[in-house]
Amino acid sequence: MAGVRSLQWLNLTRHGESTGNLAYQAVHGTDAEEAGITERDADIPLTDTGRAQAATLGRRLAALPAAERPTHVVASPYLRALDTAKIALAQTPYAGDLTLRVDERLRDREQGALQGLTARGIERRFPEEAARLKQLGKFYYRPPGGESWADLALRLRSFYRDLEADAPGGRVLVVTHDAIIVMTRYLVEDLTEKDIMEIERQPIANASLTRWRGDGSELQAVCYNDASHLSGIGAPTP
Template sequence: MAGVDALHWLTMTRHGESTGNLAYKAVAGTDAEEAGIPERDADIPLSDTGRAQAAAFGRWLAALPEDERPTLVVSSPYVRALDTAKIALAQTSYAAPQDPEGLRPKVDERLRDREQGVLQGLTGAGVERRFPQEAERLRHLGKFYYRPPGGESWADLALRLRSFYRDLEAAAPGGRVLVVTHDAIVVMTRYLVEGLTEQEIMAIEKESIGNASVTRWRQNGARLEAVCYNDCAHLADEGA
């Protein structure tokens, strides 16, 4: 993929566990129609476990060989992602060009989570009961192309990510980039970098992306090649 292949290393992590994640877990297996999250999606904070996971991820970053350490960090603007980035970087002593205070995350709204539109905050049962026509449309179109009213399809994510990674080519040619974001963005980056099909990426998407997990690609001379995907080994003691 033009742009992203110009990077030397691309490392991604999903934000640490959020209070929204806990809310959905609390209603799993019940007939609840809503997760009961009071904040707007952009303002959902990390849980205590999520903050510990972010710190553990930071210690993993600090232990990287010098030639693998990020030279640029870009984060989703959402609180749970940006706080993950800040907590993680606080565990390191990375220097940044022309910045004596060290490496600090830059924000890019193209890394935000997928917009759910009218389905925001609903459980599967809630969608079936309140929007039965949408539930049927999802079954007919499939998850990749289905766009909820006011929301985005997975294909829409690919469009904004192509733009984001093209801009990275200009901002950090040959650089080592860390992206702190959301599960859907990690999945769709794999779709773009590895040139996967709809069927391949939807099969991969069935495996949940762990909070504060590590996904990496490195330059092999021609393009990026996969190093690891959804790796949570560094979180063994942090409730991963």
């Protein structure tokens, strides 16, 4: 993908477990129409497990060889991602050499009128939207007031173009959300709609690590959704 070719390393991680993740887990498989989340999406905090996951991620980052350590860190402005970045960096010996930047283009996908609803809730309250989703498919469907997965690609193309200009030849850590990680893979690896919707079926683990290494002309995949450092500290959550 044009916009990241000059990077030495591109590392992406999902935020640690949040109270929102637990809320959706609690109603999964029930007849509930809402997840019961009271905060706006931007203000959903980490759980204690999420904070522990972030610290463990930080220790993995600290163990990276010097030639692979991040030179630039950018995070979503949402609380759960920003706190994950701060907690993780605090575990590294090089945190004082880094400036944590925030970029709103890394925020989670906007759900619009469907925010906080379960699949059952959407079917009951917005049956016409459930039908439209089925017709258009997940990749191109845009909820009222929200974003499609294709919309994420548009803002991420802009983000990565700016990133290459700001950090040519850099080693970048991006702390963000599952949908952003999935769509970054779509862009970097030039995947199709079919490819990425199949990949998306596997949940991105909280505080997992996805990495690409640059060879001067393109990025090569190193690992995807790697949570080996989190053994025993929480399972992947939707």
